[in-house]
Amino acid sequence: MIIFAAHVFLSFMEDLKTTLKQQIIESLNLQGMKPEDIDDNAPLFGDGLGLDSIDSLELMVLLERNYGIKIEDAREGRKVLGSVQTMAEYIQQHRTV
Amino acid sequence: MEKIVVSSVGILSALGCGMHQNIQALLQKKSGLHFPVHLQSVHAQEFLLGEVNFSNEEMAMLVGLQENMQGLTRTTLLSLVALQELMGKIDRALLRDEPVALINASTVGGMCSVEDHYLDFIEPGKRGDFIQYINSSDCGDSTERAARYFGLKPLMATISTACSSSANAVIMGARLIQQGVVKRAICGGTDALCRFTLNGFNSLKNVDKGPCRPFDQTRFGLNLGEGAGYLLLEKEEDAKARGAEILAYLGGYANSNDAYHPTAPSPDGAGAFRTMEQALKHAKLQPEDISYINAHGTATINNDAAEGLAIQQLFAEKVPYFSSTKAFTGHTLAAAGAIEAIFSIISLQQQAVFANLNFTTPMEELSITPVTDTLENVPVQHVMSNSFGFGGNNVSLIFSK
Amino acid sequence: MIKHPLYIKAACAISPQHSFGDTPVLDPVVPSEGNRFVAVDVDYRAFINPVAIRRMSRLLKMSISAAMKCLQNAGVSMPDAIITGTGRGSAGDMQHFLKDMIMMKEEALNPTFFIQSTYNAPNGWIALQSKSTGYNQTFVHRGISLELALLDAQLLLTETGDNQNILIGSYDETTADYFVVKEKLNYWKKETVASEHLYQNNETLGTIAGEGAAFFVVSGEKEGATCSIESLEIIHQPAPTMIRNKVHEVLAANGLTTDDIDVVLCGRSGDVRFEAWYNVLEDFTTQTIAGFKHLCGEYETTSGFALWLAHHIFSQASVPESTILQKGDRKEIRHVLIINHFILDTVSITLLRG
Numbered sequence: 034m035i036i037f038a039a040h041v042f043l044s045f046m047e048d049l050k051t052t053l054k055q056q057i058i059e060s061l062n063l064q065g066m067k068p069e070d071i072d073d074n075a076p077l078f079g080d081g082l083g084l085d086s087i088d089s090l091e092l093m094v095l096l097e098r099n100y101g102i103k104i105e106d107a108r109e110g111r112k113v114l115g116s117v118q119t120m121a122e123y124i125q126q127h128r129t130v
Numbered sequence: 131m132e133k134i135v136v137s138s139v140g141i142l143s144a145l146g147c148g149m150h151q152n153i154q155a156l157l158q159k160k161s162g163l164h165f166p167v168h169l170q171s172v173h174a175q176e177f178l179l180g181e182v183n184f185s186n187e188e189m190a191m192l193v194g195l196q197e198n199m200q201g202l203t204r205t206t207l208l209s210l211v212a213l214q215e216l217m218g219k220i221d222r223a224l225l226r227d228e229p230v231a232l233i234n235a236s237t238v239g240g241m242c243s244v245e246d247h248y249l250d251f252i253e254p255g256k257r258g259d260f261i262q263y264i265n266s267s268d269c270g271d272s273t274e275r276a277a278r279y280f281g282l283k284p285l286m287a288t289i290s291t292a293c294s295s296s297a298n299a300v301i302m303g304a305r306l307i308q309q310g311v312v313k314r315a316i317c318g319g320t321d322a323l324c325r326f327t328l329n330g331f332n333s334l335k336n337v338d339k340g341p342c343r344p345f346d347q348t349r350f351g352l353n354l355g356e357g358a359g360y361l362l363l364e365k366e367e368d369a370k371a372r373g374a375e376i377l378a379y380l381g382g383y384a385n386s387n388d389a390y391h392p393t394a395p396s397p398d399g400a401g402a403f404r405t406m407e408q409a410l411k412h413a414k415l416q417p418e419d420i421s422y423i424n425a426h427g428t429a430t431i432n433n434d435a436a437e438g439l440a441i442q443q444l445f446a447e448k449v450p451y452f453s454s455t456k457a458f459t460g461h462t463l464a465a466a467g468a469i470e471a472i473f474s475i476i477s478l479q480q481q482a483v484f485a486n487l488n489f490t491t492p493m494e495e496l497s498i499t500p501v502t503d504t505l506e507n508v509p510v511q512h513v514m515s516n517s518f519g520f521g522g523n524n525v526s527l528i529f530s531k
Numbered sequence: 532m533i534k535h536p537l538y539i540k541a542a543c544a545i546s547p548q549h550s551f552g553d554t555p556v557l558d559p560v561v562p563s564e565g566n567r568f569v570a571v572d573v574d575y576r577a578f579i580n581p582v583a584i585r586r587m588s589r590l591l592k593m594s595i596s597a598a599m600k601c602l603q604n605a606g607v608s609m610p611d612a613i614i615t616g617t618g619r620g621s622a623g624d625m626q627h628f629l630k631d632m633i634m635m636k637e638e639a640l641n642p643t644f645f646i647q648s649t650y651n652a653p654n655g656w657i658a659l660q661s662k663s664t665g666y667n668q669t670f671v672h673r674g675i676s677l678e679l680a681l682l683d684a685q686l687l688l689t690e691t692g693d694n695q696n697i698l699i700g701s702y703d704e705t706t707a708d709y710f711v712v713k714e715k716l717n718y719w720k721k722e723t724v725a726s727e728h729l730y731q732n733n734e735t736l737g738t739i740a741g742e743g744a745a746f747f748v749v750s751g752e753k754e755g756a757t758c759s760i761e762s763l764e765i766i767h768q769p770a771p772t773m774i775r776n777k778v779h780e781v782l783a784a785n786g787l788t789t790d791d792i793d794v795v796l797c798g799r800s801g802d803v804r805f806e807a808w809y810n811v812l813e814d815f816t817t818q819t820i821a822g823f824k825h826l827c828g829e830y831e832t833t834s835g836f837a838l839w840l841a842h843h844i845f846s847q848a849s850v851p852e853s854t855i856l857q858k859g860d861r862k863e864i865r866h867v868l869i870i871n872h873f874i875l876d877t878v879s880i881t882l883l884r885g
Binding site: 171172173236237238241244245248249251252253254256257261264265267268269270273274283285286287288289290291292298302305306309311325326329330331332333334385386387388389390391392393401404519520521522523 | 532534613618619620625626628629630632633636637638640641642645646647648649650651652654655656658659661662663664665666667668669670671672673675679682683686689690708711712713714715716765767
């Protein structure tokens with residue numbers, strides 16, 4: 034039973050990350066990129082995808098519109114938006130829709 | 131180069147209508163921030179704003195237009211009320227008979243009305259009363275209406291460089307006079323609070339719900355405000371010839387660009403440094419000559435760090451009194467440059483420097499702190515006023531006694 | 532207003548026509564559709580950093596690309612100043628943010644549209660891309676926005692000396708929203724008009740909407756310049772006689788008569804309300820008279836397209852056939868006069884010398 038539950042959780046998490054990657058690509062208009070091009074753990078900012086502070090605000094809008102998660106403090110947001118992995122984990126814990 | 135003087139001003143801000151009310155509030159450290167009464171927004175009770183304490187109807191009455199408010203927006207009304215004060219110190223006939231410029235500034239024109247009617251605007255075929263506001267969406271609308279209202283045929287220009295707009299208007303007016311294109315210039319700006327701007331800055335997550343804390347380690351963001359401010363500029367000899375009182379000299383100015391990022395200043399303050407340095411050079415002054423800096427000081431994380439570092443670097447061992455008055459008025463955007471230019475003139479006249487309200491904790495990255503109290507009987511000879519905007523548009527003005 | 536010649540070293544326009552220089556210029560002529568012109572896209576990626584271009588609106592892409600190409604044409608990497616004029620700036624971004632704000636009831640709004648809606652957003656980007664930390668200014672005054680930028684450039688050259696390279700530009704876009712809104716003020720013709728017949732359809736209200744970005748590198752030095760702006764005048768809400776008098780005044784002030792003018796570029800738009808503003812064209816019987824609003828449509832900064840066309844005429848030493856309304860008898864082109872207007876508002880008169 035435990036193994037089964039973990040399996041469900043993992044596949045759910047994988048689906049969420051794939052959906053999230055698709056949403057990130059659309060929201061930031063990362064033309065030519067596919068979800069599989071984004072590594073779960075690669076940093077989204079700085080050297081990773083080369084995103085900037087305005088992208089981070091756009092990603093917070095993505096979280097609010099799609100998952101009902103409102104982050105008021107941009108500095109708090111930066112922690113959540115470390116990578117697709119950290120975003121997905123935060124969504125798991127805080128989503129309201 | 132002949133000296134350019136300020137021979138009249140007009141101001142309307144959250145601190146009040148006219149010079150007297152603004153001076154009293156500054157000296158008594160009375161902030162104008164409050165929850166808005168006139169702005170309609172779902173966020174109205176969330177954000178402290180520097181709203182002007184007049185309804186549109188009250189402002190229309192002040193300028194005698196209550197029967198004729200066709201297409202008149204809050205942006206224009208703020209402008210007319212402020213200009214009316216300025217006009218009190220000059221014979222209107224002089225402005226008609228001799229070449230004059232009206233250099234106005236706005237960031238969003240009549241958005242305060244446009245946003246109320248936009249769905250009607252864009253519904254094909256729909257007609258109605260809203261049509262009167264269509265042309266108010268142009269920034270130049272308030273400029274043209276002001277010229278018409280005061281019966282002037284000036285060289286008109288409207289500038290929009292975000293938060294430095296009206297500081298740029300002051301520079302443009304001075305240059306037109308220096309080169310003899312006009313004899314006098316009325317320069318300033320106007321911006322009314324609107325949902326567009328409030329939600330815009332809120333989308334940048336840099337609006338503080340409480341009173342803003344410029345140059346403070348715990349600062350979170352800005353408070354928005356509204357208002358209008360105008361300065362009458364002319365050559366010293368022309369002001370003297372008509373027996374006008376000289377309020378201040380416009381000693382120098384500079385406009386330069388950060389060329390760093392669409393909205394954020396260069397983190398080391400290089401852009402602010404360059405602008406302040408050029409303004410000093412233009413005024414033929416040394417850093418130690420400046421008695422007070424009315425900083426841009428929006429209380430956003432980025433601005434205050436960059437501006438603070440630039441002040442620290444440029445003024446080194448001799449950092450003058452500096453403060454941001456944004457916690458008094460809120461950030462009045464296109465009007466800020468002119469309103470703070472007028473505060474700089476008040477500083478010279480009153481020999482006072484104004485408190486940087488709400489300051490408690492020095493910033494980690496700075497070794498300097500703003501003046502925390504309003505100080506009177508301070509020798510003030512030269513004041514620098516900074517205005518830095520999106521698009522890296524930086525302006526510093528220097529006013530002298 | 533201008534006391535000091537402004538020498539134009541390079542010009543570049545993105546417009547509803549092929550004007551960018553990457554394909555034959557004005558060939559073929561592109562017609563309007565449904566009384567609206569849309570600018571021809573160019574390869575924006577050649578001029579804008581790929582990370583930055585992702586979020587950019589069309590207006591930003593148009594203005595930055597025209598600016599960067601113009602600097603290339605002039606062989607200037609970093610201009611000493613950047614001065615622009617625009618009627619509506621990034622109208623599309625402003626409308627997008629405004630509509631989202633209304634629909635979303637002021638929640639969860641994209642900051643990008645707000646940031647880019649700032650009128651001087653193109654200036655900031657151009658400064659960033661060209662590393663230009665010099666003077667930077669944006670005028671937003673309806674139909675005289677570009678004219679004010681030119682006046683400012685002249686002041687600047689007088690202050691700083693002639694050897695400065697100033698990047699001047701104009702940009703405006705016509706969005707679907709704007710088209711609907713201004714229809715309510717009779718800006719556009721009710722009947723659909725083929726753009727090539729714009730001037731024959733001059734008995735009804737309105738014209739054809741347009742858009743574009745045009746940039747120029749100007750300097751106070753003659754060397755390397757194609758032509759110069761010698762004179763520039765603005766008239767607010769004029770009567771036809773005022774325009775006629777002003778044209779003759781400008782010519783006289785420059786020691787010229789109508790005979791010295793070889794080409795007149797006129798901003799006629801087929802709108803019955805403004806045809807009389809061009810009565811002064813009757814004084815130019817032997818000169819070539821050319822139109823341009825059948826090519827670019829109407830918007831606040833059509834003077835940018837007209838100035839680009841004048842520069843093109845001087846550099847080719849000929850007037851494109853597709854612009855000619857009256858064929859003149861001049862062998863040489865030494866002086867071009869631009870007479871332009873914007874709806875209900877202003878007229879500008881610009882004198883250029885080759």
